Amino acid sequence: MEETGFVLGLLVALVGVRVRAQIEECYTRADDRVVYEGRVNVSEFGDPCLHWSATGGEPVHNYCRAPRVGDLKPWCYVLVGGKSLVEAQCDVQHCTECYTLTGSDYRGNQSEPYSAGVRTACMSWADTGGGKQVSTARYPGGAQGIGEHNYCRNPDGRSTPWCYTGQSAGNALGCHIKNCKAPGYLGCYNLRYNMWTIMRHQPFASLTIPSCLDFCRRQGVQYGGVSQGTQCYCIVGPKNAQRILREVNDCGTPCSGDNRQFCGGQSSMALFDVKMGRCGGYLYSTRGTVYSPNWPDPFPTSNTCSWTVTVPEDKFIRLRFKYYDIPDKNDYVSVWNNETDSGVVLKPQDMKDGYVVESNTAHLYFSSDPYGSGGGFSLLYEAVKQCTEPNIPHGMTSATFFLPGHKASFRCQYGFTRVGPRTATCQDNGEFDQLPKCVPNKGTVVTTIVLILIVALSIAVLLIVVLLVLVLILCKQKKERERNCGDERRNGELVVYETVPMTPTKSHFYVPSSPEANPTSNGHTTFHPPKRENIYDSVPEVQYATVNKRRQSEQDGDDNDKQGNQKHDLNKNEDAGMNDTHDYAEPPDAGRPETNDN
Known part of the structure; x- marks a missing residue:
């Protein structure tokens, strides 16, 4: 009960878990084990994976893994019905270089065929000696991957890529390339009944790989195996996942229903994922393949299939055909974008760099009419990231929005020269492959220095x-x-100005004792300056000589001015003992009553 409660609590914590993945989301086989280090954490049915620590494991994450030597694919624990803890396969595919079952599309550089442990090198395809039928003379221009090299190829429909190892045509060996598999092909293994949990075994008089996979899909199992050209096995998985599963290289027996296909060997079984060739379904990986219905057989007529692909929310989906054989123009593959609410028919000639769906969800459709058929298609989907506008100092780009496969062109500002490529390609990880730099011109440096000066x-x-x-x-x-x-200094003399306040008087010559009591006869008050003190008495000693000099120059004037000054001095001396307010001489008409003359 405590364990069940813990698992339930963990499930609640995982509600809303979304797929998280990195670009390289595929597995390989190394040392007879499945190796996967990606970040997919959802099962093939969309259920969130539980943390491994919740099931007694050491890792603290919930990413799909293949911890046992007998695992065929990455998997994780999920909770079914709120209480049942079960193993669930993850929708993770093999990191393959081949998208056909026979490896006819292999373009790798392996050049060592399989020869029972004996190391043997391949001959060049340009060698035509010994009656060799496959050579550059027969496939000029690089057709079928044949060229001036010795890499393994499969141009003539054999069960696996191969090459010549000697001078004669009979010296040909198959190449056991571990990463050369169709995404749904899991490998060739020894057929031992005690190793596999077999749900159903069915012999077919006319066996093909699609007929066996369709039969096993209806049985509700995960894997279908073919052997001896006529035998079909519906398998749940290995009986003991702790037992090592070693691949062999003898699954070259042609199928009884189509000799262009190979249905295992006399003591070996070719194992497939039953999702290969199914009509429709849901895909949750960040990299996978959608096959035409009934693959690798021709697709059926009057058929309609739909697939829904979902990747992490911060990614877009790029679609590319790896194989396309749909000759009827009325048969087509299309994609529907929920974000733009529009559909596009996909054709290889229009998808040189792939078609990018600007959404994390894409709906794929296939439709065939009643009148024709074809080989079908294999469509690769990948989660990709948008490239941001690169920041190049003193440089400019052709656009601000780039998707994987798009090329950006660059130019530098005036006075700078581009160093590096003129264009760069946006990669799947959201980065450009190579960026140029803008460096100053030599002449521009001198010009810039002069301008600065x-x-x-x-x-x-x-x-x-x-x-x-x-x-x-x-x-x-x-x-x-x-x-x-x-x-102010004038002609070398210092002149001192004195500000004298004005006081109201009765007349120009009469100074009343009280200004308020002596209004004029016409009601106006006349203002006159008060009695001046002797200006010479107040001049500082240091200025006395200068003032006297000025006074002497004034006495040298005309005679009238001199007499007036003398009289003024006389009156002043006579009135020396009088009050200060009358300390000046009266004019000759002093005492004459003031009239109201204007």
Whole structure:
């Protein structure tokens, strides 16, 4: 009960788990084991995988793995019905270089055929001696992968890629290439009844691989195996997953129903995933293959199939045909994009760099009419990432949005030269394969230095002008301050100005004792300066000589001015003892009453 509660709690924590994957999402076989280090964490039916630690395993993640030597594919634990813990296969395919069962599309560089442990090298395909029928003379221009090399190829429909190992035509051996399998082909194994859990065994008078796989799909199993050209086995899996499964290389017996196919060997079995060639389904991996119905046989007429491909939300889906044989124009493969609500018919000539669906979900459809058939197709899908606009200092790109396979062209700004490729290709991982650089031109460097010097000199001149203007303004302000203080030098003499307040008087010559009590006869008050003190008495000693000099120059005037000054001095002396308010001489008409004359 405690374990069940723990698993239930873990399932709740896994609600909403999404597929997380990296670009290289496929497995290989190494040392008779399945090797997978990807990040797919959902089963082939879309169920979230449980953490391995919840089932007694050590890893703390929930990614699909193949921990046992007898595992045929990566798998994980899932919870069914809220309480049943079961093993579930993951929709992860083999990292294959071949997309046909016989490897006729292999274009790798392996050149060592299988010869029972004896190391043997392949001959060049250009060698035509000894009656060789397959050579560059028969397949010019690189047809069927034949060229000036000695790599394994399969141009003539044999069971596996092969090559010549001697001078005669009989010296030909098959190449046991581990990574050369169709994605649904799991390998060739020894046929031992005690190794496999067989659900159903059915002999066929006219056996083909598709007929066996269709029969096993209806049995509800995961694998179908063919042997001896006529025998079909519906297999659940190995009886003991801890027992090593070693591949062999003798599954070259032609099928009784089609000698272009190979149905195992006399003591060996070719094993397949029953999803290969099915009509429709759901795919959750980040890399996989969709086959035409009944693959590798021709597709049936009057048939309609649909597949739904889902990849992580931050990825797009790219589609490419690896094999295409649909001669009837009324038969077609199309893709429907939910984001754009539109469908596109897919054709190889329009998909040189692949067709990218700008969504993480794509719906694929195949339709055939009643009047014709063909070999079918194998369509590869991959999760890819958008490339962001590259940041090249002093450079510009042709666009801002790039999908895998798109090429970006570059150019540099004026004064800079491009170093590197003119174009770069967006890769599946969201990065460009190679980016150029923009470096300054040699002449531009000198020109730039000269421009910098000119600008610096201009700034220096401007600063000097501003400083001169500021000095002039400060000097002017200083003179204004000196003038406001009342000091001014004229002809080398210091003149002192005195500000004398004005007081109201009755007349120009009469000074009342109280200004308020002596209004004029016409109601107006006349203002006169008060009695002046002797200006010479208040001049500091240091200025006395200068003032006397000025007074002497004034006495050298005309005679009338001299007499007036003398009279003024006389009156002043007479009134020396009088009040300060009358300390000045009265004019001759003093005492005359003031009239109201205008």
